[in-house]
Amino acid sequence: MTTHAPRRRTRPTAGSRRAGRDTGQPPAAPYATRQIPYYEVLGEEGLAIIERNADIILEEIGIEFRGDAEALQVWRDAGADVQGERVRMPRGMCRQLIQAHAPAQFTQHARNPANNVEIGGPHTVHVPAYGSPFVYDLDKGRRYGTLEDFQNLVKLAYLSPQIHHSGGTICEPVDLPVNKRHFDMLYAHMRYSDKCFMGSVTHPQRAEDSVEMVKILFGERWMDPDTGKPRTCLISLINANSPMTFDDTMLGAAKVYARHNQACIITPFILAGAMSPVTVAGTAAQTLAEGLAGMAFVQLINPGAPVVFGSFASSMSMQSGAPTFGTPEPALVLYVMANLARRLGVPFRSGGSLTASKVPDAQAASESANTLLPTTLGGVNFALHSAGWLEGGLAMGYEKFIMDVDQVGMMQTLLKGVDLSENGQAMDAIREVGPGQHYLGCSHTQANFKSAFYRSPIADNNSFEQWNADGRLDMAQRANARWKALLESYVAPELDPAIDEALLAFISERKAAFPDSNT
């Protein structure tokens, strides 16, 4: 049923390097490290109000842990007040568990160690969009995603130096049965990229499968002899069922990953007005409470297991109840949550390039920019959904992916801040040129020109006449040409044939062990 691309001659990271030259940018780092300050919208007093309200929610209202008797027992043993499935945590308990055990920063390991990423601290990892059942491109329009789309998008992420991570469900391969597609998705990340990737969370058994495949891929590198624990090679998305609820599927996956020392992103996924109050401060307090409960639970399961505090908050259309993106209120939530995560001392996930637009038009671009800039300035560590997202996450767009990669590149330049070296100050140039002259030929300009300004591979800065002569293409049309050229240039990273065979054998055996199902 599933076809894998034929083996071909491979060169390690060649595609990635070539794409870097193509954009005119200096070689990309495996992750971004900020040299600019955080933007913070609240001061100490405001943040303390939100933290106090989150504590009140945990202590007085509590969080439901549904369908998981073990989870309830774990909370009971830890001293929480458990009534039915409702867990009320004594003031400060969750914060204390997290601060005592959870790492402020950790390494996610890639099969190519040059692509390991640091998650937390001053670092930002840009990750493709996640979870779309549909894909969109200008040629074929909107359609259900397939494994071929999935593989194409993994390749595009691999070919984009600005994208640090291969992501997870980069689109849903709807042509495969729900209960087996995780094998093919994981294999695509392993085979067509050598960057980090994410694990399956749709069933605890699929989380176990994810771990088994990673053990095969990493071989001896799986265990860290210094710590005696597995290296963190997977990061996975554990969403809360807001308001104030975790379900057994997510709890089951979280337990699997935590016990194997793999990272969990605990994300209250909120459409404000439906799943949280319609206000920024109310949404922030609820998000913090849910995040604290989820992260503390992971620490109860395996103290020290890496966790990321996630926040996904959208506003709502008053007319239709549909989620809206790029509006000011979710940006304010993001700034507040990033700040609260830093105070808590855990890595933070939020933002990306979000939009409700169905096509890669001006709406898509402005809504994405209004999310991606707060992602950058607010201090997001794990920027899921950085590239490709369309239609409120229902579609992964090929052109949108290319456009977002360009914007992410700009953010990475912005994160580097202002060069205040002697060369950056450029006083020699100002002295050399003087009033009324121009800087084009001066020695400082000649020495710095190539790396001075961010260069977009898809923006058109030509004259109207030149643009007209070039066919009057808009940005989406130029992005269309670019993703095709990139895929054309793709060369797979080298993978030890023995590992590849072992992975395929594992998949084949597991797929044969149970019937196809679409749940």
Next chain:
Amino acid sequence: MTTHAPRRRTRPTAGSRRAGRDTGQPPAAPYATRQIPYYEVLGEEGLAIIERNADIILEEIGIEFRGDAEALQVWRDAGADVQGERVRMPRGMCRQLIQAHAPAQFTQHARNPANNVEIGGPHTVHVPAYGSPFVYDLDKGRRYGTLEDFQNLVKLAYLSPQIHHSGGTICEPVDLPVNKRHFDMLYAHMRYSDKCFMGSVTHPQRAEDSVEMVKILFGERWMDPDTGKPRTCLISLINANSPMTFDDTMLGAAKVYARHNQACIITPFILAGAMSPVTVAGTAAQTLAEGLAGMAFVQLINPGAPVVFGSFASSMSMQSGAPTFGTPEPALVLYVMANLARRLGVPFRSGGSLTASKVPDAQAASESANTLLPTTLGGVNFALHSAGWLEGGLAMGYEKFIMDVDQVGMMQTLLKGVDLSENGQAMDAIREVGPGQHYLGCSHTQANFKSAFYRSPIADNNSFEQWNADGRLDMAQRANARWKALLESYVAPELDPAIDEALLAFISERKAAFPDSNT
């Protein structure tokens, strides 16, 4: 040659109010006042380096004041070192002149006092784009601007509560002779809007004409009996000829406005790499030096005359030398210059919704957002070019205008920050709803829903199916429908017929006094 629209029945500010209701937003304020912090990329040490370098430029290299003997004499009398047209200012001289005399904040008066704007301090005034010879819309494409376009755009600005100001050369009415079109532009601002506007700077005599027309428009309100000085009813754009040069045209206009207590925006207009060094810190030091010299000159002409420190900096395409917009480097320059303006204690102008795109596509939207968000977070007081700009300023776009107005509205919501009142904290709602329920029907949501989230009049947040059934329009197409509907709804603000007649008589007399010319 020039035709003015026929008189018609008018209702004061009716258009403006109706447009406000149409967007679903609360009534707009005449200007925005920030309740969020500034974003600052440099600390004290970095800012002090830029300030020191600007002082070195002024003292050692100097600024050229070209073709204006009076200007040179003024500098000589003030104690500067004048060699030929080169003026070198002793360390600290410019800063001292500005800090001793220039207001940190001032009021620009509108003929409708409800539309007066505060320029400086925590306030932001959003102003249309300025200076395009071309206009663009989806129906007729790109073409030279006409007086009819000019009038249409003044009406659109009047109808947009998010736009606080009527602007200046909102497009060039190329169908009118260069030496007389300022009369028709000023008349359009006065007749078709009741918001503040800008004066002509293309010749000192045209600045005098601007002042004369304002005297007619304001009548007794022109003079402030408390200060014995004219009220500031005009603000005008005085660009430096970077690097380190002012020309006689701009100096002549600046002198006219300063002597009448009208505001000047002193703006080094810089394509970095050609007109300044290719670095952020170098561009910032040169911009500060030029701004200091220009603003100090205004204070020497008339101590206390209102000035605004302007910065316009774009990056450059390495391939073509064309200006590029929305890149990270100009955003960094903006953050630095806004900070330096606050330290100096003068209002700041920069940013807007800038793009090199020829059409209102994704490039236009992302480049504009990458300029408008720094404009908002950095702390721009006079945000010229906030709406309509296309093609590096060569074209004013009708659809782009509508799209930018929407984005400006979002920025005005962002500037309001986080509501930390009891209602904003929404703990009652969280208590009422509880785990696993939804907030849609709770009393807090019902009470707050209408004003809770920014509502875009042109974003499409519907399902793919609904969007498809609605004709698959992209944002530019929806904006096309909106500007037509707005113009259809236009009702002119009331203007005293005697004033209108006096303005028309003045224009007629002045136009007859000299022959048409295109310089």
